[in-house]
Amino acid sequence: xxxxxxxxxxxxxxxxxxxxxxxxxxxxxxxxxxxxxxxxxxxxxxxxxxxxxxxxxxxxxxxxxxxxxxxxxxxxxxxxxxxxxxxxxxxxxxxxxxxxxxxxxxxxxxxxxxxxxxxxxxxxxxxxxxxxxxxxxxxxxxxxxxxxxxxxxxxxxxxxxxxxxxxxxxxx
Numbered sequence: 001x002x003x004x005x006x007x008x009x010x011x012x013x014x015x016x017x018x019x020x021x022x023x024x025x026x027x028x029x030x031x032x033x034x035x036x037x038x039x040x041x042x043x044x045x046x047x048x049x050x051x052x053x054x055x056x057x058x059x060x061x062x063x064x065x066x067x068x069x070x071x072x073x074x075x076x077x078x079x080x081x082x083x084x085x086x087x088x089x090x091x092x093x094x095x096x097x098x099x100x101x102x103x104x105x106x107x108x109x110x111x112x113x114x115x116x117x118x119x120x121x122x123x124x125x126x127x128x129x130x131x132x133x134x135x136x137x138x139x140x141x142x143x144x145x146x147x148x149x150x151x152x153x154x155x156x157x158x159x160x161x162x163x164x165x166x167x168x169x170x171x172x
Contacts (some may be wrong), residue, residue, distance in 0.1 A: 065146025
């Protein structure tokens with residue numbers, strides 16, 4: 001019953017995470033093109049694009065935070081498995097549960113602080129001190145949205161671990 005209610009939300013979170021991952025790959029391709037363009041312009045025409053470095057910095061932030069949730073879902077992040085590799089059964093799941101709870105706590109803390117940064121930047125109309133004068137809300141949004149979806153992926157993994165623990169208790 002609960003699974004039928006939660007499953008559409010989990011699928012939606014996974015789909016959005018995958019979309020962000022695809023957009024991160026597009027951002028990587030755009031970074032390659034703009035850096036190539038800037039190097040070409042600098043060495044062939046002795047004129048570099050003033051916007052290139054700043055835009056690439058924003059794309060790097062986008063890639064790092066917006067793609068993090070999908071990488072978490074795929075199990076691609078660095079894992080602290082020194083202890084859990086030596087454990088089996090319920091103890092391994094319990095250790096994984098503890099690690100996920102700790103990671104979720106830190107993710108929530110950083111998300112909360114990034115929300116505070118975003119609100120402050122929005123209310124004070126903060127802009128970068130560059131020629132583009134990009135509003136700081138834009139890169140802070142990448143940070144905030146990426147961390148929210150990373151936290152949601154932590155919750156999904158946490159739910160899987162809890163349900164596997166409960167199922168193993170029912171079998172015994």
